[in-house]
Amino acid sequence: MSDRKNTDETRKRLLDHGVALMLMNGYRGAGLADILKAAQVPKGSFYYYFESxxxxxxxxxxxxxxxxxxxxxxxxxxxxxxxxxxxxxxxxxxxxxxxxxxxxxxxxxxxxxxxxxxxxxxxxxxxxxxxxxxxxxxxxxxxxxxxxxxxxxxxxxxxxxxxxxxxxxxxxxxxxxxxxxxxxxxxxxxxxxxxxxx
The missing domain is CATH 1.10.357.10 (Tetracycline Repressor, domain 2)
Incomplete structure (x- = not known):
């Protein structure tokens, strides 16, 4: 699997789980640690995919x-x-x-x-x-x-x-x-x- 495909899939996973958490807890209630945990993405990786x-x-x-x-x-x-x-x-x-x-x-x-x-x-x-x-x-x-x-x-x-x-x-x-x-x-x-x- 290419690095680009891995990156796209991880990005999508973060967005999928982030949307689900924001629907349930709101924007402020959906913490980055919770999003990363739900998406099974290592801590510290968020800013590789999104600037903020x-x-x-x-x-x-x-x-x-x-x-x-x-x-x-x-x-x-x-x-x-x-x-x-x-x-x-x-x-x-x-x-x-x-x-x-x-x-x-x-x-x-x-x-x-x-x-x-x-x-x-x-x-x-x-x-x-x-x-x-x-x-x-x-x-x-x-x-x-x-x-x-x-x-x-x-x-x-x-x-x-x-x-x-x-x-x-x-x-x-x-x-x-x-x-x-x-x-x-x-x-x-x-x-x-x-x-x-x-």
Whole structure:
């Protein structure tokens, strides 16, 4: 195995375990020693892969978000589904996974927005980039639904997508305190499907 492949695999392992620990304990609660131990990487090796914990946190945001963006893209590309059906299916799938996981963790983006966005310029930039990419995909589905005559046209797809992000993050916070999927399903039925054309 090449040194480059070893380096890439170790880096990915650090990010995987770092994301898991940050979801459970927050950014500040995920210490470097805990991340290194979970990833089975020797102490002192962290700075070979990342220049700082702040740089690690910024990269972890993109690492965490990548599979969600892939999944949303796949849902939007499914043949025979309207834009609204694709979005509703995506959010229903996420709600089911959160419920199956006992409502733990929530969304790393939302968690970090509240914890470190105002303290870390690198993380704030990574969060903004991630939210913008998410918003653009949601807007793509909503624009398609507008073209299909299924979504209201008195608001732009981008503006509605921004509200979807805000509503989903709020629903996940309510989910955590209520230990219930009801806020997630209410978001899907009332906010997302509330965009249906009259």
């Amino acid at each position: 914990k702040e740089a690690f946190g910024a990269e972890a945001i993109g690492h965490y978000l990548a599979p969600f963006l892939r999944r949303l893209t796949e849902r939007l590309r499914e043949p025979g589904k309207s834009g609204l059906d694709a979005l509703a299916g995506y959010f229903r799938e996420l709600a089911g996974e959160l419920e199956a996981n006992g409502f733990k963790g929530g969304c790393l983006l939302g968690n970090l927005m509240g914890e470190i966005a105002d303290a870390s310029p690198a993380s704030r930039e990574a969060l903004k980039k991630g939210v913008d990419r998410y918003r653009d995909l949601l807007a793509e589905g909503l624009a398609r639904a507008q073209t299909e005559g299924l979504a209201r046209k008195d608001r732009s797809a981008s503006a509605m997508a921004d509200l979807l992000i805000d509503g989903w993050q709020g629903a996940m916070l309510r989910m955590k305190i209520e230990q219930s999927a009801a806020p997630l399903h209410a978001f899907i039925e009332e906010t997302l499907l509330g965009y249906c054309a009259a």
